[in-house]
Amino acid sequence: MRSCFASHPVIIFSSILLSSLLSTSATAAALPPGFTLGSANVAIADPAVPRPSSQPCTVVLFSNQQFADFNNHSFNYAPPAACPGPWSKVVLEVDLSINAGNQYDRTAHIWLGGVNIYTGTTEEPSATVARNWHVERDITDYSALLNAAQQGSVDLGNIVNSTYTGILQGTATLQLYPAVPGFKPARTPDVVYPMSASATGGAVALNTTTDQLTQTITFPRNVERAFIDVLAQGQSGDEFWYTCVPNALSSQLQSCGSTAFREAEISIDGQAAGVAPVYPWIFTGGIDPLLWRPTPGVQTLNLLPYRVDISPFAAQLSNGQSHTVAISVYNANNYFLASGAVLVYRDPKTVQVTGALTSNTLAAIVAPTINNQLVTDSQGNVTGTLTTSSKRNFKIAGYIQTSHGRIDTMVTQNMHYQNKQAFTINSSDYVQNISQQTEVETDTGVFSNGSEAHEHHHANFPLTMNINYATPPGQPVTQATTVVQAFDNSNWLALNGWMIYQSEVHNKVSPSDTLNFDASGNFTGNSGQQSVQKYTFTDSTGSCYKRTVTSSAGLLTAVTDGKDCRGNQNAPRWFVDPYGIALPDLSTLNMYR
Template sequence: MGLVRHSRILAGLSCTLSLLAGTAIAADTSGGFTVGSTNVAVADPSVPRPPGKPCVVELFNDVTFTDFNSRPYAYAPPDGCQGHWAKVVLEADFSVTAGRQFDRTATLWLGGVNLYFGTTQEPSSKVAPSWHVERDLSDYGSLLRSAQQGQAIIGNIVNGTYTGVIHGSARLLFYPGRSPVRAPDGVYPLGADPIGNTTALNGPADKLAKTLSLPRNIERAYLDVFAQSQGGDEFWYTCVPDAYAQATQECGGGNFRETEVSIDGQPAGVAPVYPWIYTGGMDPYLWRPTPGVQTLNFTPYRVDLTPFAGQLSDGAPHEVAVSVAGAHGYFSATATLLVYRDAWAQQVSGQVTSNTLVGQQPEPTIGSTLVTGSNDAVSGDITTGLKRQFVIEGYADTSHGRVRSKVAQTVGFADTQTFTINSAGYRQISDQVTSVDSVSQSRIGPFVTTEYREKFSYPLHVDFNQVIATDGSNSSTTTVHQGYEKHDTHRLFGIDLYSAKVSNSVDSADTLNFNASGALTSHNGQHSTQAFAFRDSLGSCYRTDLSTLSGALATYSEGQGCPGQSNRVFWFSRPDGSPASGNPWSTW
């Protein structure tokens, strides 16, 4: 590729972006919540839409979930929106009747591929919550070109004790037109269920794996990963190494978790595990009416596997697998492989040339200053830390030359748990940060053609403070800070083409009061805030803040700090932080 073509590509992209920036703005990304309401309220943006009327395909309507059986549905592509789709959006609405019910895991599937993953809001005796979720499925367009079977799975128990009945509806919206972002050419689920389901990973040796026969002209590849903590791992972020579990009265197994990706048994990448907290977690009043970060609608983590493109194109079957380091019973996992094909080559060849992730075991360093005193009193810290740096490089011989790809990543995990345990009470403070700093590059000859930089940070602070009175009654105050930070930059031939920053944080607190028999008598002091902010280099700006008090929405504001004090987001942006391909503006 010569310099003349480089300049033409840049000029073409500049014109395209200028046109889009000038005309394609979706101004309404708000939720429209009512102050004083006890219904679910979140500050998250909706998926921005292109102009024009979409074609709507209903997946299911007002289906009830009262057992652990799946709810099947049939899908066919929309007749009225043939050809190109500028965007495809999943919309789903859920509710649960007033009464008693656990939070439940919710998933939607099509042809084995996950379309949605999240959990449900818990009801109360007086509140029947309802909520809306959306997911940008534009990258899954090739899956949606053919008629297939799908299913909704929300395992639920309804009986004399657990009375909440869950209802749900879902639809796909297809917006005709062209997108500036090239969508993947192939979508491959890793699960064994042909319609779709998650896989339980009980320990670090367990894996979600699929042996795939792939096209022979792959030039880029990515893996979307979900790893959801369940069972004994639900509160993994508060667990301690087995040696300290008895003294601290905590779950064992440690609190380091990380998703490992492999190809043909060799390490291929890592995905951080987000510490999602469900609406029944720790203290259910913490999450009424505003749940934790992404609780109702998880965001997948996308792993760049492009250095393996040449290897995956050799015509042999290849195993792609996911496991969870530190899993301790258990994680629910699913993953989807996305591939881009070289349209002008029947055969792409190549290989991985360097992989420094091989041999780097995900084994954290543990430290302790715990001291045991009289009457089983315990005080001190337990620290857990791990930092790994690795580089994976490979090349692929394509129709536009030999493309050399490199993924360089630094992943970090730092956790400190402070305990104060004595006859007067029990206090545990957990401070944790998971971080990722990654750079993906593609090079043709001496030129770095595309570069994609990502920085993630998942801060979590949990303070559980139980105070025991002399009569045996006690109060338990829980304070939680949960954050999600993402900053990404796309570069083309050394020029910053696009950058975006997402910040989402939830702060919540509540106190539970128990009598000497251990029965809950009351709760007080419930309050929370959520702040969601998004900006990109083209002028998109989204900011929504809310606060809650005593289980009701207290304040709600939109656009503060944005131009004109108004949220305005370009339709091709991803303000929720959902993943984009490593070089989405690629012209080949």
């Protein structure tokens, strides 16, 4: 559960107070598909998961489940007899709603066989407006979980009483698409292992750098490739980690501590094995709840994992012994919720894979650099900048002997992080302007039988946040906030120097709002609220998806679809990933080129 109070003085205004004082009216006008101009309901630009033309089988995981306490709610899954695998696509659909009233945002998890198949945060209602929303996740890579009956659970803790009256309700289904006639199904991982608190799931709270989510696994003896999907979400004292400062400056700057740098670190048997950047997700009640109505932040309703390639360790994992895989968060400060999954591809024609890890230059921990350019005058007024930076450059390489020869894999990763905060603190103003950049360049080279393949991923997570809290003595108080939050990702696949596939994802949300209070601190309303979300996906197969959602004063004002796509129509091909997590299967790609 998120904290009801934030550590930063600017981020303390209760969304309960705001929602109880606000009422929203809308003049509804139909706007297909699925949007209504003038509506205060949730409006996001994210694409639905592209689907094949085959008719899916629907499996209901839970239906109209109410969430009004902190109990886990279990369900049972059984594979549909009418749609036996392998499937061309598996899509998780989740529909959630909340009645009008007062409520905080909450974190939701869905677990199947102990594996996290969905994480998201919830919308907040207002005093007069209920909200509902629909999210989807492509879980085709988790198909190995779905071949047999599994126990699942949904975890969405929520307080309901005379003050917090918002009751959450949800339904989740799996859509399993049979193989398309004439087309080979994409190859998916042969085994999926949970990274969770128990056999039935559960995220693990990481309160410090040394805390770990661990899983002890005895892998099959023929591991060919392996990956870890990592989810790490800041909660409580770490909810606004990107606003934090070094502990020694925390009191002076009235901010949370442990610096503004976090990263997820992967280890195998205690050896550093990979790094995942932490995305700066923002809850729908974060900073100013009215910023996120009707459009929440990037991925807020549907947190997507970061995939780490651990294939250089394949020979070590295949030795028949148990191995401990761990996730930690550097500088965690009470706390991060961590979970994930280990995905394994096997060599079906070899009982025992042999080989070795040949190189690993990844250091376990690299402390960030702090550049303090703050100046404090004789009256205690503070001005200047504080910059937190981190750089990583490493290579991890290994080889295996398989049924089709020796395979060498080298993962090269360059990471650059910078968070620059400009402060102005005096008797009438508290200004904190944040410019953060997280950039990751990863290349996986696979060398086998004279062929050379490269999977290249470039991720960029820019965040700009300008917060001006004006408190002139004896005068009305205002908090003006502007945010620009983005997820930029590009992937490409090359074989023997020839580009086989390329894709780009750009998802940006840019809201602004001003909260107004009287001289006694009573909320009197807001002004200037507006938001724009732009989502773009294009790839080298001709896929194109572009949508822009615009709102003002908390109401939807415009939706633009397909601009500059062929025929101004959105047309992502069914086998692609418009979210940027993974590359499509090469065998499927070849059939469509």
